[in-house]
Structures are given as C-alpha cells and as structure tokens.
Amino acid sequence: MRYSNYINGQWKEPASTNYSANINPHNGEILGEFPLSSREDAREAAAAAKAAFPAWKKLSFQQRAAYLQKAAAILKSRTEEVGRDLTLEEGKTLAEGIGETMRAISILEYYAGEARQPLGDVIPSANAQTFLYTTRVPVGPVGLITPWNFPIAIPVWKMAPALIYGNTVVIKPADSTPKSVYHVVNALHEAGIPAGVVNCVFGRGSIVGAEWVENPDIKAISFTGSNSVGCQIQERATARGKKVQLEMGGKNPLIVLADADVNKAVEIAIKGAFSSTGQKCTATSRVIVEARIYDEFRDMLIERTKALKVGNPLEKETFMGPCVSKAQRDTVWSMIEAGKKEANLLCGGNLLQDEETAQGYYIQPAIFDSVSRDARIAREEIFGPVIALFKVNSYEEAVELANDTEFGLSAAICTNNFTLVQRFVEDIESGIVHVNSETAGAEPQVPFGGCKNSSSGSREQGKTAIEFYTQVKTVYLDPM
Structure with a gap:
C-alpha cells in the first residue's frame, strides 16, 4: 500500500514520484510505501500551516482541547492495531508497542486537560490604577522533526502541546517508522481538526526538515535525534530568528x-x-x-x-x-x-x-x-x-x-x-x-530533558512545554 502526505486537511500525493519502503526489521517484509517528498511538498505544508494559524489561535483552549480528546478516543479504540503496527515497523516488543500507544493517548488527554489551567499572572503595579498582568500567545507554525525509537510517543508529546497552545504544526516523521505518525495524523483528521492545522510530510530530513529550518513561515523547530544533526539545525534556525528545541544523546x-x-x-x-x-x-x-x-x-x-x-x-x-x-x-x-x-x-x-x-x-x-x-x-x-x-x-x-x-x-x-x-x-x-529504578522511562506530566550536550532549549512534556510553544505578553491596563 502506498501512503500520502497530509497537507491542508487532505491526504495528497507528493510532488515527487519517489517512495521509500517501510521495512519490518524482524524479517524484511515490506509493510507499505511512504513518500520521499520534495522541498515543494514541505513548502506547501508550511504555507497551509501559516494560512490556518490565525483562525486556530482564535479558538478557545476548550475548543482546541476537544479535537485532542476526540483523537485520543479514536486511538484508544485502535490501541491493539496501532501498537502492532508500531512493533512491526520499529521492532520493539508488542507489549512495548501497545504500551507506547497508550502513552501517546495519555499525552493527548493530558494536554486536553491543560485547557483549563491558568495561563498567566496578575502582578501588583506601582500605579494603583494599573491592572498589570501577563498572558501567553502561540509562537505560530512550528516544525517538528521526530525520531524512530519512540515513533508515536515523541511525535505526540510535541504535537499535543503545540496544538493546545494555539500553534499550527508541520511534522516530518522518521523515515524508518512512518506509519505510527500516520495513525496519529489520521486520528486528528477523523476528529475533524481544521484544514492546515496539522500537516505531515514524509521524507528525508535533509530535504523536508531543511526546508522548514529555512522557511520563514515556520517560527520554531523542535527536533529529537542525533547531536550532529541537532547542532546543524540549531545553527541554521537560530540564525533565522527561530526558536529551537533539541533533544539529543545520552550516556x-x-x-x-x-x-x-x-x-x-x-x-x-x-x-x-x-x-x-x-x-x-x-x-x-x-x-x-x-x-x-x-x-x-x-x-x-x-x-x-x-x-x-x-x-x-x-x-x-x-x-x-x-x-x-x-x-x-x-x-x-x-x-x-x-x-x-x-x-x-x-x-x-x-x-x-x-x-x-x-x-x-x-x-x-x-x-x-x-x-x-x-x-x-x-x-x-x-x-x-x-x-x-x-x-x-x-x-x-x-x-x-x-x-x-x-x-x-x-x-x-x-x-x-x-x-x-x-x-x-x-x-x-x-x-x-x-x-532504585531504571534510567529509562518518563511520565507525561513532568518535564523531560537533560543538561550538557543532551538537550538545548526548554524542557518537553508536562507544564514546562508551554515555555517553548508560547511567548509571554505583558499587559498594562489603565482606565481612560
């Protein structure tokens, strides 16, 4: 079976005619074919995210949360199927594949719940007549570049906070595990998320990811992967004024x-x-x-x-x-x-x-x-x-x-x-x-990230995710 990109609310064949086989690492079986997309596809996705951003950010937090809840319910009804597909393409055990799918569902539900949390602070002003407070506003269209080792959990822990805080998304899954992200995007599509809010382009990071790093319509990049690639992204993206979040290696x-x-x-x-x-x-x-x-x-x-x-x-x-x-x-x-x-x-x-x-x-x-x-x-x-x-x-x-x-x-x-x-x-x-527990493992309600060369930028997951996906706005409100 051949799969398509998801751009502006539609499953769309890529501009390129090249596809890559999705391989089962257990036996070499071909599980499907996914696009090797071009920069043209990546630009189209970025443009769709830009066009959808003004309307999406104007929705209430509760309205945005409803889409996350619906997507979570859809994935929950397919937990066994999605977990099995994850195992087939990534190679981790079926128990781990199903467990990771359940974790992705929990992350969607967690960030849907964030729709009812405080967003800013009221701060006493030196002027007795001034109402002084802070709020947060979304960054804009964000580019997400995700790895193969947690092919559904990591994409969701980037997508869910990005969406709940009012950003639109373009995402490039890892070449070797594309179907897990396909399931997430399809669940959001079936949940009725507005066209252009979520866009998924399959292909090489050197092409699709590079386009988003350079494209002025994309305002932030969140990347999980190797240190060598992460450092290149950081250098190029920050030179263009973008926010950058990197999760990289560990020893x-x-x-x-x-x-x-x-x-x-x-x-x-x-x-x-x-x-x-x-x-x-x-x-x-x-x-x-x-x-x-x-x-x-x-x-x-x-x-x-x-x-x-x-x-x-x-x-x-x-x-x-x-x-x-x-x-x-x-x-x-x-x-x-x-x-x-x-x-x-x-x-x-x-x-x-x-x-x-x-x-x-x-x-x-x-x-x-x-x-x-x-x-x-x-x-x-x-x-x-x-x-x-x-x-x-x-x-x-x-x-x-x-x-x-x-x-x-x-x-x-x-x-x-x-x-x-x-x-x-x-x-x-x-x-x-x-x-007295293993180094691996992270719950969705707490921050995730490291120091030294393991991470760069604000933490992922938990309440701290708001730091990357929003900007603080300070408001001085005085009577006439």
Missing part, C-alpha cells in the same frame, strides 16, 4: 552501591539497558558498581542476560526484538567490534543468524568490563543493547565517573542509604534522576 549511568539489593539492581540494569533493544536516549549504557558487590552483580547480570529471549517481537515470551534497521544494527555491531579491542567482552555481542532471526536485524545484548573511561564504548552513545561495567571503591568515585561524559540526560542509583540519595540528586549532572 546514562546506573550506580549500584554496596548496600543495594543486588537482585533488584540487576533487573533494573537489564530493563534499562536492553528493553527496546537499547534504542532509547535514556537507556542505561554505563553500570558503575561498588567493589564489594561487583563480582556478585557481574555474575548475576551475565547469567540473566544470557537467559533473555531475543527474537520475534510479536511473541509474548520475547524480551528483546531486532534493531530498527540494518544500518542501525551495523552501527551497533561496529561499536561492539571496537569494544572488543579496548575492553573485555563478557557475553553476547554476536549477530543472530538462526532460522527465526536470519532475515532480521538482530544482535545479542552485550556486556563489557575492564573498560577504560576513554574507550569509545564508554564515551559514545551506542543506541543499542550494550552495557559497559565499571568497578569503583566509593560513592564519590562512582559519581565522578558518572559525570565524566559530555551528556547529561538521565541517571540512576540503587541504594538504601537515603543520605547518599540526597547527595546524588545534588551531585549528578543530569536532567532526570531515578532512585
């Missing part, structure tokens, strides 16, 4: 102190590192263990990792599916090969070529120890199921090692020492902190 540490429950800590490490095939910006990448329990932790981690079921993500007993694409699998494989030269491979790290997995992009979860802090696997984001193990002698050494990275997205600690928990919250250089 997330899990610290396990000697007083921790080793059994629980191992489960936390495995879930954080290997769920979704490690393809999360918040995935656990470095596990830093206090020396007194290091051997016990390492041996248990190896034993349980070897027992994980890697295979068809649609099967209930599967823990880990394939990488999203051959290119991603090969990238992870190359990092594992580099790791073999600079550290000790304890288990895994092989390509899977049995009867079930031979046609897919499978790789075994890998664990390394004797890792130098200067090793590539210790410093670079791998975005795959790889753990680098480190042994330390104290809390202070653990935190110093955890902070020795250019990234600062998420971090976790396992301990029963509440005094050290309080210190950890202060000491760790990350935007998200977990205590």
